[in-house]
Every structure is written in structure tokens, then in C-alpha cells.
Amino acid sequence: MTTRTPSPPRPPAAVAQRLLRASATRSYDPDKDIDWEVRAPDDAWFVPPELVSLYGTALWDRMDTRQRVELSRQELASYMSMGYWVELLVLRMFSRHLTSLAPTDPRGHYALTELGDETRHMKMFGRCLSVLGCPVYRLPGSVRRLFPLGDPLFQGLTTFAATLVGEEVLDHFQRALLADERVHPLVRQICRIHVAEEARHVSFARTELRDAVGRASRRRLACHRELTGLAASLIVPGLLDPGLYANAGLDPVRARREAGRNPHHREFRLRSGAKLVAFLQDVGMIIPAQHHWWRRAGLMR
Ligand SMILES: [Fe+2]
């Protein structure tokens, strides 16, 4: 029996060139490529019921369909608000990263292309919240306070690893929404565009991260493992704002407690981070000393 040796990773500049060509061939303008007036059936969900944080709990069993759909609308609003804010943090981290690259570097050209994608995505998320009459949830206070302090330290490794946390966890969620015919057609259109463009972002961030890890000193790597774990422990739980339960007419304390203990929801969260965690372990960005952060993020057992 022959064993195949994995091919060596492609050089980052070659990956950037490939992604630039792919972006030129297939990019979207949400103002033109989305039907913002699409009609939804009266019984449309905003998140598939099985992915709502209370699905399968005693509280869920006592809710009627109208309340369950409203909870799904609040959860969509929370995910989409957080998507908006996380992309704003990506813009900031990438802008800083660009200061270390020459204007002629294709890796910088792709980073600029990604910035362009993210500005369109932010507008798309914001407009969707507005069209659906959803509340806007704020970035968690912990992130608002800590990010400006940590941002100067994120250079290279945490820039790309933290970007991957937001992108891969949301990507898993959005793939489930776009494939589900019970979900509001406007939401599915948005997820389809976002998933298509984010696939390139994930490819870029993974390539850049692997390259940066290969060049990092042991001390620097140890520092960035901690920063990335901390970032994940704040970003992922922040996807569901605790205020959404009261907005859905539920007892916020009980709802939050049941959602936190809900094995169904915990399994979903673990699945959403499985590929990301495997990749970060493979490149050496997660070792046992950081497992506590990743458990706090809900992405590890
Ligand atoms: Fe995006």
C-alpha cells in the first residue's frame, strides 16, 4: 500500500494571486444582486428551529410557534449584528497589517480586496436588519473595552487567527440557513453571497496564518496563542446577546440558563468550530495550555 505525502502548502503570494483572480470573476454587489423586496411566506423562520439556542429545552416546549419564530428573528438579529461588528474589527486589523506590506505586494492587494468585500458585507447586514425591522445588538462590552488595548499586539498571527474565528463559526451557521427552505428568502440570499465570498477570506487567512506561525519565535507564538484564545472566548459567546431573550418576551435569566445548558445547542456550537479548531491545532495555534479558552468559547469539550 502506498501512502500519499501531503503536498507542501502553496506560497502565500501564489494563493493571493489565485484569490485575486477568483474575486475578479465572482464578486457580488448586494445593492444589485439581492432582491430586497422579496416576499416571505407567513410561516417563514429566520433561523431553522433546530439551530435556535432553546430548541429541545423545557422552555421551548412551552412556547407556541409564534414565540419560537420571534426568538429565531431575535437570534438572527444578534448573529447579524455581531457579524457586522466583527467585520469592522477585521477592517481595523487588516488596515494595520497593510502598513507592514509594500504597495506592490499581491498579498496586500488581496487584503485590500477583502476589505472591499467586508465593507459591502457590513452594509448588507445593516440593510437586512433594517428591512426585517430587527433590533441592533451591540458588540459585547468586554470586546469594546479590550480590543483597542489588544489591537496593537495582534500583528500577524492573531490578526488572521481571530479573523478565522469569526469567519468560520459564522460560515457554518450561514451554510445551514441558506440550505433551509423554511428560512426567510432575504436571509438566504444574504447567506449565499456571504458564504461564497467568505470562502476566499478563509483561504487567505489560513495561508497567511500558517506562514506567520512558521516565522514566529517561540515566545511570540506563545503570546499569540493566548491572545487568540482570549479573542475566541469573547467573540463566540457574543454571537448570542443575552438581551435577545427579553426582546423575545421570555424570562431572560431562565432562558439564558436553559440555553447555556442545552446539549443540543452545545453540540451545534462544537460542530461549528470543529474544522477551525482542528486547523489551529495543526498549525500550532492551540496547544493544551489554551484549551480553557476554547472550552469557554464553546468550541471544545
Ligand atoms: Fe464578510
Ligand SMILES: [Fe+2]
Ligand atoms: Fe471575511
